[in-house]
Amino acid sequence: MSAHADSRARVTLATLAAKRSAREPIVMVTAYDHPSAQIVEAAGVDVVLVGDSAAMTVLGYDSTVPVTIDEMLMLTTAVRRGLRSPLLVGDLPFGSYEASDEIAIATAQRFVKEAGCDLVKIERGGTTVDRARALVQAGVPVVGHVGLTPQTATALGGYRAQGRTAEAALTVIDDALALQAAGCSMLVVEAVPSEVTAALMPLLDIPVIGIGAGADADGQVLVFHDLLGLYDGGAAKFVKRYADLRAAAITGVEAYVAEVRAGVYPAAEHGYGMPTGEAARLVELLAER
Structure with a gap:
């Protein structure tokens, strides 16, 4: 752990709100184990997401869908042990929250109590808005996720940009507004045209983290294995590789x-x-x- 990391204050939702007000970019990155958590901690990121992308980057699945609650809890707990300053967000995996508010609350509470998450993330609008509202009312801070939502990529026509027509863009915007109204503390917007993000930003009061959504968002997130060149799978257009650690x-x-x-x-x-x-x-x- 670097001296810089030791001296950093703990990041809170109030910290992120202040950064948004000051137009100071928020940095989020994924991590999936204790060593990667220590690395991103030392690098000074603001928010760490234990994404269900771990299904592909760490566990070898073909998509994010198969990863289980227990697998995600194991990875998230390992990340928690490596962090001091950043906020920790845990991804609720596919099938762990959609069926009912009660199931969603029970799953989210495990991520908070067992893995030490500060927030949980769920995907999509629609009925997910109801789940988000229930989680917030149960005392669990929530991060929403709109645009390309990998858990339902098949229904969206594959891993491709969303909101490319005016009508489709309105759907993305409406989902975002509904998630904010449900009480979400933060929003991830993935793989949408930059014009959609620019139109969305003035309508929201919560921090917006983009991934393939242009520069107008309050912050950016990339997958640890993508930005370091560790993942052997295909990289999305929005990925910039800052190192080639796999070759090394x-x-x-x-x-x-x-x-x-x-x-x-x-x-x-x-x-x-x-x-x-x-x-x-x-x-x-x-x-x-």
């Missing part, structure tokens, strides 16, 4: 493989020795047997 990791492991096979590793400096006389004593003890 492969190079490192290849060097290790080569040295082991060549008998170069381990060298003497990588091992342990016995105190003077103990090796000879061991030989004597073995001989006595």
